[in-house]
Amino acid sequence: MEQESLNGTFDGRVMTEEQMETLRKQIAIYAVLCDQLVFLHNSLSSVPLLSSGMNSMGGGYFDPMVASSSSQGMSTRHRWTPTSMQLQILENIYKEGSGTPNPRRIKEITMELSEHGEITEKSVYNWFQNRRARSKRKQPQTTTITSGQADDAAVTTEERGSCGDSGGFESYEHILFPSPDLGIEHLLNRDKFID
Amino acid sequence: MEQESLNGTFDGRVMTEEQMETLRKQIAIYAVLCDQLVFLHNSLSSVPLLSSGMNSMGGGYFDPMVASSSSQGMSTRHRWTPTSMQLQILENIYKEGSGTPNPRRIKEITMELSEHGEITEKSVYNWFQNRRARSKRKQPQTTTITSGQADDAAVTTEERGSCGDSGGFESYEHILFPSPDLGIEHLLNRDKFID
DNA sequence: CAGCTATGAATGAATG
DNA sequence: CATTCATTCATAGCTG
Incomplete structure (x- = not known):
């Protein structure tokens, strides 16, 4: 399929x-x-x-970060890039069903992440937003899953051309x-x- | 394959x-x-x-490429490449003022394009996104071809070359x-x- | 064969 | 939240 x-x-x-x-x-x-x-x-x-x-x-x-800080207003780099550790942490948190990143939580997370690199609450917030939005594309698969491929590694065949939603394409x-x-x-x- | x-x-x-x-x-x-x-x-x-x-x-x-590397056609490795037919269609649609590629439309387009080759909704989506972004960046040129020679689109010509991979993981x-x-x-x- | 350019894809940030 | 924009990475292909 x-x-x-x-x-x-x-x-x-x-x-x-x-x-x-x-x-x-x-x-x-x-x-x-x-x-x-x-x-x-x-x-x-x-x-x-x-x-x-x-x-x-x-x-x-x-x-x-090698960017030249020589020029004028280009002080802070745009587009924060998460470090591996930050990503790992975020991913981890994301998995923990805490799909509801309430402001309070965000702050905590930001705190923790700041230990591993520059980060802002906004970024964390964005990350979660994007994460959710983009994974929203991987839901429909409820038909043949039952066969249970409990082999060892879950090799799921992702399909992106199938019908379904009319939302995001980010999958x-x-x-x-x-x-x-x-x-x-x-x-x-x-x-x-x-x- | x-x-x-x-x-x-x-x-x-x-x-x-x-x-x-x-x-x-x-x-x-x-x-x-x-x-x-x-x-x-x-x-x-x-x-x-x-x-x-x-x-x-x-x-x-x-x-x-773990086991491939053969001379065969590992064509579909990454990066979908539109066939001329697909390109034609896409260009056409793009021009038709459908600068608003709503999901619904994308699906249709994908359907049609699939008749002429491999294609995914995601790719179609990407295509439109890139298309717009690219044309937008070419506009602010205001027909000022005067400025010498090596200027046109070289604004962002970073060291995109094969250099500086020393230390990156993506290398x-x-x-x-x-x-x-x-x-x-x-x-x-x-x-x-x-x- | 190397370097360059065009362009597909991934993703942080912004907007409704 | 749902979409869209912008920026950047990575690569296919052309060209010298």
């Missing part, structure tokens, strides 16, 4: 199970690692999280690979999560 | 570009996170242990999994008592 039209080409690529497995594993490992590291950090220190210049490598896309699949329970413990094994 | 013709038996699975992108992003994010956390840790602790699991700013992300040139080599475990094993 990819495209109802006559095109037979499916916009996808082929991966071997092996590759998929590798990917999944890596993500899982990273996820756990990050988790542990954060926890660890929080445990053994009370210093504010990094906010130095080390976030230079944090940009999902390279950090465009974006948002798959999050579930961290398989590959006992990472054996890696960081150590109940040493200080507490 | 790319190369199954080469290897008759290719046990793989299909992923959409979106999914691939998400994966890539996630890995990159995790890589960065881990990296930063490790760095942070190192700067907090006195012991010069561990190096981040992956080459720090080596840049994560892996190449999109996936080669397959390159950050490959968390678990150097972290050392960290977790000892920093425990640091402080």
